[in-house]
Amino acid sequence: MALGLKAISNFDYAVLLCDDMAAMKAFYRDVMGFQIxxxxxxxxxFRVGTTLFTLRPRGKGPAWDDGPAIPGSASVQLAxxxxxxxxxxxxxxxxxxDVDIVMEPTDLPAWRHRAIFFRDPGGNIVEIYAEY
Numbered sequence: 456m457a458l459g460l461k462a463i464s465n466f467d468y469a470v471l472l473c474d475d476m477a478a479m480k481a482f483y484r485d486v487m488g489f490q491i492x493x494x495x496x497x498x499x500x501f502r503v504g505t506t507l508f509t510l511r512p513r514g515k516g517p518a519w520d521d522g523p524a525i526p527g528s529a530s531v532q533l534a535x536x537x538x539x540x541x542x543x544x545x546x547x548x549x550x551x552x553d554v555d556i557v558m559e560p561t562d563l564p565a566w567r568h569r570a571i572f573f574r575d576p577g578g579n580i581v582e583i584y585a586e587y
Contacts, residue, residue: 468500468507471579472521472530478576479510486552487535503535524577532580539569539585546571562587 473479480499483489489501489508500509513521524530537545546560549571557580558572570584 466506468509470509470511471533471577472513472524473510473577474513474524475576476510476512482576483508483510486549486554527578529574529578529580532582533575534582534584537583537585539587542569542571542583542585545583549573 471479476497476499480491483501484491489503491499492502492507493500493509498509498511500507502508513524515521542560546556549556555574556571557574558570560569560571562569563584566584567587568584569587570582572580572582575581
C-alpha cells in the first residue's frame with residue numbers, strides 16, 4: 456500500500472525569502488557561524504546539522520511571485536538548539552555583534568527550554584534554546 460505524504464520522514468531544507476541577500480548572508484555566516492555549502496548570487500545554502508538552510512531573494516520564482524514582505528512583521532520563527540552550557544555564550548556573542556535581542560535568556564518551563572529570542576537583518580524571529 457502506498458503511503459503518499461505519510462512517507463515523508465525527513466525535513467531536508469528550508470528557504471528563507473530575503474529582501475537584502477548580502478545582509479542576511481553576512482549575518483548567518485559571520486554572526487551565526489554557519490558554513491556556506493552553496494553560494495550563488497540568488498541562492499546561498501548553509502549546512503546546519505543534516506538540514507540545508509537556504510537564502511534566496513524575495514520576488515518572482517519559477518512559477519509564483521512571493522509578493523512583498525509586510526514591514527515590521529516577521530515572516531518566520533527559526534529555532535536552533537544548543538547544549539545548556541552554551542546558551543549564555545551564545546547570548547554574549549549576539550550582544551558582541553549588536554544583534555537586536557527580543558528576549559534575554561529566559562526559562563520557559565512549559566516547554567522545558569531556556570531560550571534567547573532575537574531578530575535577523577530581515578526582521579525574522581530567531582530562537583536559540585537549550586532543553587532542560
